Amino acid sequence: QFDIAIVGAGHAGAQAAIALRGQGYEGRIGLIGDEPDLPYERPPLSKEYLAGEKPFERMLLRKESFWEERDIRLLPSTRIERVDARTHELFDAEGESIRYGKLIWAGGGEPRRMPCGSDAGLSGVHAIRTHADVQLLRKELAAADRIVVVGGGYIGLEAAAVLTRLGKHVTVVEAATRLLSRVCGAPISDFYERLHRAAGVEFRLNTMTDCLEGEDHHVRGVRLSCGESLPADLVIIGIGIVPSIEPLTAAGIDTANGVRVDAQCRTSDPDIFAIGDCALHVNAWADSAEIRLESVQNANDMAKVAAQVITGTPAHYDALPWFWSNQYDVKLQTAGLSMGYDDHVLRGSPDEGSFSMAYLKAGRIVALDAVNRPADFVQAQKLIRARASPSLAALADIEMPLKTLIP
Ligand code: FAD
Numbered sequence: 001q002f003d004i005a006i007v008g009a010g011h012a013g014a015q016a017a018i019a020l021r022g023q024g025y026e027g028r029i030g031l032i033g034d035e036p037d038l039p040y041e042r043p044p045l046s047k048e049y050l051a052g053e054k055p056f057e058r059m060l061l062r063k064e065s066f067w068e069e070r071d072i073r074l075l076p077s078t079r080i081e082r083v084d085a086r087t088h089e090l091f092d093a094e095g096e097s098i099r100y101g102k103l104i105w106a107g108g109g110e111p112r113r114m115p116c117g118s119d120a121g122l123s124g125v126h127a128i129r130t131h132a133d134v135q136l137l138r139k140e141l142a143a144a145d146r147i148v149v150v151g152g153g154y155i156g157l158e159a160a161a162v163l164t165r166l167g168k169h170v171t172v173v174e175a176a177t178r179l180l181s182r183v184c185g186a187p188i189s190d191f192y193e194r195l196h197r198a199a200g201v202e203f204r205l206n207t208m209t210d211c212l213e214g215e216d217h218h219v220r221g222v223r224l225s226c227g228e229s230l231p232a233d234l235v236i237i238g239i240g241i242v243p244s245i246e247p248l249t250a251a252g253i254d255t256a257n258g259v260r261v262d263a264q265c266r267t268s269d270p271d272i273f274a275i276g277d278c279a280l281h282v283n284a285w286a287d288s289a290e291i292r293l294e295s296v297q298n299a300n301d302m303a304k305v306a307a308q309v310i311t312g313t314p315a316h317y318d319a320l321p322w323f324w325s326n327q328y329d330v331k332l333q334t335a336g337l338s339m340g341y342d343d344h345v346l347r348g349s350p351d352e353g354s355f356s357m358a359y360l361k362a363g364r365i366v367a368l369d370a371v372n373r374p375a376d377f378v379q380a381q382k383l384i385r386a387r388a389s390p391s392l393a394a395l396a397d398i399e400m401p402l403k404t405l406i407p
Helices: 013-024 064-069 132-143 154-165 186-199 246-249 296-310 374-385 392-396
Strands: 002-007 029-032 072-077 080-084 089-092 097-105 109-110 146-150 168-174 202-204 209-215 217-226 229-231 236-237 240-241 258-260 272-274 279-283 289-291 322-325 330-336 344-346 353-363 362-373
Touching: 002 013, 013 029, 029 097, 029 344, 064 132, 064 258, 072 236, 097 296, 132 236, 146 154, 146 217, 146 229, 154 168, 154 186, 154 322, 186 322, 186 353, 186 362, 217 236, 272 296, 330 374, 344 392, 353 374, 362 374
Parallel strands: 002 029, 002 097, 029 072, 097 272, 146 168, 146 236, 168 202, 258 279
Antiparallel strands: 080 089, 089 097, 109 240, 209 217, 217 229, 279 289, 322 330, 330 362, 344 353, 353 362
16 A cells, blocks of 8 residues: 555656655655566666676666665566556556555556567567566577667667677668658768768668568568568567556546646546656647657656645646767767757758757757757757747857857
């Protein structure tokens, strides 16, 4: 029995528990998660941890003693299968009931599977979402030479960078005509394609996968819809996530492509909150479109809002989104959301390996991608928050720090 039960012990869930105690909340907090580990940070899974450069212990969000000292009860390896919103009960896989006063749902998402369903039952097919996923992947890497990555988004490309550096032959298959197409403009996509090609990565763009090919229950290749078969010792699927929300949907909570929440992170049930990757919210920085954000920033900021609201401090979620991605020695940092932009301008040249791209909508700067230009990233956040409308010429002038454009 918990006054506040948090389901999902990832970034959002852990931060919610931390923030509740930070707010002085003294009730019983349960942090329930289906993974066996202490809460840990996910970004290194496709970066330093995959590369073997960061031990798992250094990815823990807090040491074990932190949770004990704050009397935050961790329930690892516990999957919540059912929620009864009327009786305020959660049920785990064994049917055991856990009562709650308020519920914070922070279930994140499950990796999307190959549409053809042929990934089931073959070894050597991996997602990169959890510690367990990457432990298994690392174990199988030693015997693998040819790796096919399905999906040219952040995670697929980060993995491609690490694996190429480890001496593997990597081919990335992407359905869109360019990489990172959902999140970046064409000049950024082209820059990353060149970067990866120079490192030895091969690409099949504008190409759909048909199915996986196996032999003796192990994957041996990926068949493309154009008829080509790519041989593979390992396949990594990085084609996004599906939000983990089924128990809430079944409990009658308003859900769509995520759990619908208001600016207080409250769902259609006043005693149930949802935060992080699974929370579908109206975002002030996306022209009030209903979106889900998959970022550490969003998980942390939503967790703080929910904790404040539950402890009686007025709060609402309107944080400016930001993201990052590390590939090779190149750091991409994004401020804001570029969706629906109608103009763009480059600061500096991609050939220099350090440049930014600003996105504008109706004359206003709405987002900026900074490639190895951390100062632009920091200053662009202020510019976007100020809802500034700088001229394209001023934005392009690399001699002029962006902060001088803040009105
Ligand atoms: P998660 O961290 O996924 O946590 C959800 C937890 O809930 C999981 O442990 C899940 O197993 C558990 N769960 C789900 N359903 C149940 C249930 N029914 N019962 C019990 N437990 C359940 N973001 C960035 O900003 N920058 C990056 O560079 C970056 N890199 C990333 C690299 C990788 C490989 C991945 C996978 C993600 C990366 N992200 C990055 C995204 C970031 O990690 C997520 O946005 C963040 O983890 C979201 O936090 P969350 O708590 O909402 O979900």
